[in-house]
Amino acid sequence: MERIIMNDLLRWKQSKNRKPLLLKGVRQVGKTWALKEFGRMHYINTAYFNFDEQLEYKQFFETTKDIDRILQNLMMASSQRIVPEDTLVIFDEIQECPEALNALKYFDENAPTYHVVCASSLLGVTLSKPASFPVGKVDFLEIGPMSFSEFLLADGAANYASYLKNIERFEPIPEAFYNPIYEKLKMFFVTGGMPESVRSWTEDRDVERVQYILSNILDAYVRDFAKHPDRKDYPKLSMLWHSIPSQLARENKKFLYKVVKEGARAREYEDALQWLCDAGLALKVYRSSAPGLPMSAYDDLSAFKLYLVDIGLLRRLSLLNPSAIAEGNRLFVEFKGALSENYVLQSLKPQFEAMPRYWAVDNPRHEIDFLVQRDNDIFPIEVKSERNVTSRSLQKYKEKYKDDVKLRVRLSLQNLRMDGDLLNIPLFLADETDRLIGLSLEIL
Numbered sequence: 001m002e003r004i005i006m007n008d009l010l011r012w013k014q015s016k017n018r019k020p021l022l023l024k025g026v027r028q029v030g031k032t033w034a035l036k037e038f039g040r041m042h043y044i045n046t047a048y049f050n051f052d053e054q055l056e057y058k059q060f061f062e063t064t065k066d067i068d069r070i071l072q073n074l075m076m077a078s079s080q081r082i083v084p085e086d087t088l089v090i091f092d093e094i095q096e097c098p099e100a101l102n103a104l105k106y107f108d109e110n111a112p113t114y115h116v117v118c119a120s121s122l123l124g125v126t127l128s129k130p131a132s133f134p135v136g137k138v139d140f141l142e143i144g145p146m147s148f149s150e151f152l153l154a155d156g157a158a159n160y161a162s163y164l165k166n167i168e169r170f171e172p173i174p175e176a177f178y179n180p181i182y183e184k185l186k187m188f189f190v191t192g193g194m195p196e197s198v199r200s201w202t203e204d205r206d207v208e209r210v211q212y213i214l215s216n217i218l219d220a221y222v223r224d225f226a227k228h229p230d231r232k233d234y235p236k237l238s239m240l241w242h243s244i245p246s247q248l249a250r251e252n253k254k255f256l257y258k259v260v261k262e263g264a265r266a267r268e269y270e271d272a273l274q275w276l277c278d279a280g281l282a283l284k285v286y287r288s289s290a291p292g293l294p295m296s297a298y299d300d301l302s303a304f305k306l307y308l309v310d311i312g313l314l315r316r317l318s319l320l321n322p323s324a325i326a327e328g329n330r331l332f333v334e335f336k337g338a339l340s341e342n343y344v345l346q347s348l349k350p351q352f353e354a355m356p357r358y359w360a361v362d363n364p365r366h367e368i369d370f371l372v373q374r375d376n377d378i379f380p381i382e383v384k385s386e387r388n389v390t391s392r393s394l395q396k397y398k399e400k401y402k403d404d405v406k407l408r409v410r411l412s413l414q415n416l417r418m419d420g421d422l423l424n425i426p427l428f429l430a431d432e433t434d435r436l437i438g439l440s441l442e443i444l
Helices: 005-014 031-042 055-062 067-078 098-110 124-128 148-154 158-165 175-191 195-204 207-227 231-248 266-278 311-317 322-326 330-348 393-400 427-443
Strands: 021-025 045-050 087-092 115-121 139-142 282-288 299-308 357-361 366-374 377-383 408-412 417-419 422-426
Touching: 005 021, 005 031, 005 139, 021 031, 031 045, 031 087, 031 115, 045 067, 055 067, 055 098, 067 098, 098 115, 148 158, 148 175, 148 195, 148 427, 158 175, 158 427, 175 195, 175 207, 175 311, 175 322, 175 330, 175 427, 195 207, 207 231, 207 311, 207 322, 231 266, 231 282, 231 299, 231 311, 231 330, 266 282, 299 311, 299 330, 299 357, 311 330, 322 330, 330 366, 330 377, 330 427, 357 393, 366 393, 366 427, 377 393, 377 427, 393 408, 408 427, 422 427
Parallel strands: 021 115, 021 139, 045 087, 087 115, 282 357, 377 408, 408 422
Antiparallel strands: 282 299, 357 366, 366 377, 417 422
16 A cells, blocks of 8 residues: 655655654554555664553663663664664554653654654543653654545556546546546445555455454444543543434534433533544534634634544444445435545545634525635635535625635536636545645636
């Protein structure tokens, strides 16, 4: 498999101001594989240490802060060579050894020639409660589920991935490309972007195995709820988690606590909900009152939508059977288009620095699925799960904010085209949204 994170890791290696790197991400998203593969590709050798599996390594960090002594002990205990510049040192599950986390400060200050990378879950470092976090002494990267572009590469369709990445003109995509890529996208809605699920499909073409893998990942996440500092919040976390498909199945997808439990109040569940978001398992999209900067200044903190970290996990949690792949565009329209929205959010999140928002007004109701910030401009993005894209919301938004609207964007099953200030992007091109917006602005 190929992961885009490799480009970021290579830039880290080549940086003159390189610091020890902490790679964050949810469980089973491919952190360890990415770091080991990076070491294999770009270093003479890799020295790997897992603080969850090899508890004895923790004592080397508890007795001294001297980096030379620490590395000498690690080499003797593991029989692995560690050479400055030539060796990638990987500390996996570093949240299990707070002293090792603290020692990153001394790697940065006293041993900058050593290339050190660490893997941790998004909440792991916080929950480990290190005595002193090495603020300013660590670089950070975050890895998410595989994108559709990465899925194409893994599925032996590099030609399609290359074609999409190099589109420069707003003209219809030929059916010879459109139709097979559309079918690949439907399969991506089944597998999602969790690496083990994708690998199982690309190697074995076994849908039942994909189902089993996704179920295991969901079960593992539920077991992680027990790690919440307050054990009494475990039932709340479970109810919140399992309510997400129901929340998204409604026409108005605004999160309602009463869907979690009849009579539930925000103050009872907000800490548990924030834990899910901090863990990266749920993605919170706030309603914006207006397209202004900074976006956070216009957030309605009482109104938000909640999505899952991965489209495949949402489909599995929703108990939508993979057989829907054979039923036309059912995968895209099921749950009021929630699967399509979740997929688009996953695609947009790594492309834009600020988390997307959404916009809505009532009487009559109009809603824009996502607002994204590109440089100092806000762009409205509507997601349509069918070829029928009739909607008044984008027009209403333009009428209300005509002085601020440079371009409107729609992601749908229709072909690529520009209609005045309206850019229609096929759903399978969602990973190229930022680039295509840039091309559009050059034309307008």
